[in-house]
Amino acid sequence: MTIVPLALPQYHYDIVIEPDCLPHLGGALRERGLGKKSPKVLLVSHPFLLHHYGSKLVDSLTGAGFVVSTLSLPPGERFKTANSVQKIYDAAQAHHLERSSLMIALGGGVIGDMTGFAAATWLRGIDFVQVPTSLLSMVDASIGGKTGINHPKGKNLIGAFHQPRLVWIDPLVLQTLPGREFRAAMAEVIKYGVIWDAELFKLLEGTRRLDQLRYIAPETLQEILTRCAQAKATIVMEDEKEKGRRALLNFGHTIGHGIETASRYKINHGEAVAIGMVLASQIAQRMGLWTEDCHDRLLNLVHKAQLPTAIPPSVPMDAICQALGSDKKIEGGKLRFILPTQIGQATIVDDISPDLVKEILTIGYTKN
Numbered sequence: 001m002t003i004v005p006l007a008l009p010q011y012h013y014d015i016v017i018e019p020d021c022l023p024h025l026g027g028a029l030r031e032r033g034l035g036k037k038s039p040k041v042l043l044v045s046h047p048f049l050l051h052h053y054g055s056k057l058v059d060s061l062t063g064a065g066f067v068v069s070t071l072s073l074p075p076g077e078r079f080k081t082a083n084s085v086q087k088i089y090d091a092a093q094a095h096h097l098e099r100s101s102l103m104i105a106l107g108g109g110v111i112g113d114m115t116g117f118a119a120a121t122w123l124r125g126i127d128f129v130q131v132p133t134s135l136l137s138m139v140d141a142s143i144g145g146k147t148g149i150n151h152p153k154g155k156n157l158i159g160a161f162h163q164p165r166l167v168w169i170d171p172l173v174l175q176t177l178p179g180r181e182f183r184a185a186m187a188e189v190i191k192y193g194v195i196w197d198a199e200l201f202k203l204l205e206g207t208r209r210l211d212q213l214r215y216i217a218p219e220t221l222q223e224i225l226t227r228c229a230q231a232k233a234t235i236v237m238e239d240e241k242e243k244g245r246r247a248l249l250n251f252g253h254t255i256g257h258g259i260e261t262a263s264r265y266k267i268n269h270g271e272a273v274a275i276g277m278v279l280a281s282q283i284a285q286r287m288g289l290w291t292e293d294c295h296d297r298l299l300n301l302v303h304k305a306q307l308p309t310a311i312p313p314s315v316p317m318d319a320i321c322q323a324l325g326s327d328k329k330i331e332g333g334k335l336r337f338i339l340p341t342q343i344g345q346a347t348i349v350d351d352i353s354p355d356l357v358k359e360i361l362t363i364g365y366t367k368n
């Protein structure tokens with residue numbers, strides 16, 4: 001069992017990573033004094049995940065004396081809405097969740113963000129626990145307390161900071177995760193290697209293939225998850241509310257978001273981030289911050305994860321530029337980029353000229 005602690009002035013919680021830990025969640029909550037005053041728990045998930053993993057969790061929770069009700073929401077980003085959160089409130093109301101009751105999110109980033117937001121706002125804030133089931137939520141979304149939902153006009157426009165009381169990661173559940181989701185999340189794993197953890201980068205370099213779970217040895221997976229959780233936790237501890245260094249996590253995301261939006265989400269988040277990292281790496285190289293050798297090493301990892309490294313011709317450049325223009329990351333006409341400086345380190349640069357970005361986008365369509 002690996003425990004990564006996350007300590008903030010007002011909160012302290014553990015990120016626990018352990019194969020087959022689902023049946024032990026109830027005991028772990030009790031050990032941490034959760035549910036002492038109220039045994040009521042609302043478990044929020046998707047039908048598929050409840051079918052496969054729900055009973056393990058429910059048995060464990062009831063065995064530890066909790067009274068569990070479940071809510072199953074349809075999967076998909078398009079359901080990350082106020083309407084779904086309303087359903088969580090309705091369930092909370094129907095089951096008389098009290099100020100000291102608990103919500104548990106069993107799912108990927110969508111379930112985690114929505115359940116966290118419902119917990120942040122129900123009775124002005126109740127405790128919640130993250131049981132992430134996708135690779136992306138294990139390494140990123142479940143850690144750090146950003147919760148929220150989408151507005152019809154934009155992603156994650158509504159939200160709150162609300163830290164979970166525990167993050168409970170069972171790597172075995174990744175066995176049912178679709179391959180495309182796995183690969184997309186690998187982009188974020190590579191990101192941590194570039195911006196934060198050179199050892200993680202080397203570990204990925206030493207792994208034969210990164211495109212499918214079955215090629216990754218269980219102990220390697222454990223170390224990857226641990227290193228990513230440590231990176232995310234450390235960055236959040238330094239800068240909980242994203243006033244400074246937390247922005248490093250946006251490496252690959254400036255252009256990435258532009259491509260994701262311009263493709264009308266046909267290119268998913270991780271795929272777009274992979275291309276965004278390659279292009280940011282080229283900008284860094286152009287500015288003399290980062291070497292060609294480092295760029296090639298990054299390309300090699302992206303290839304090993306079977307992620308794209310070039311912008312598909314079907315995504316028009318003017319649509320990407322337009323999306324970049326409306327992106328939050330623009331500061332006074334110039335673009336904000338996270339640029340790598342060496343393997344394991346990156347810097348925030350606020351004054352990248354739109355001309356340089358256009359130039360890099362133009363060559364970004366060429367295969368590499």
Ligand SMILES: NC(=O)c1ccc[n+]([C@@H]2O[C@H](COP(=O)([O-])OP(=O)(O)OC[C@H]3O[C@@H](n4cnc5c(N)ncnc54)[C@H](O)[C@@H]3O)[C@@H](O)[C@H]2O)c1
Nearest residue numbers: 046075108109110111133134136137140141146173176177
């Ligand atoms: N809060 C944060 O800090 C943060 C950070 C990054 C991303 N996010 C958010 O996370 C969301 C993306 O998360 P995601 O990629 O996990 O998407 P997701 O939650 O939609 O999950 C992807 C798909 O995989 C399925 N799935 C999840 N785990 C599974 C498993 N073990 N077996 C089979 N199927 C499984 C889900 O049902 C879904 O269909 C976005 O909404 C994004 O905004 C939040």
Ligand SMILES: [Zn+2]
Nearest residue numbers: 188253269273
């Ligand atoms: Zn991301």
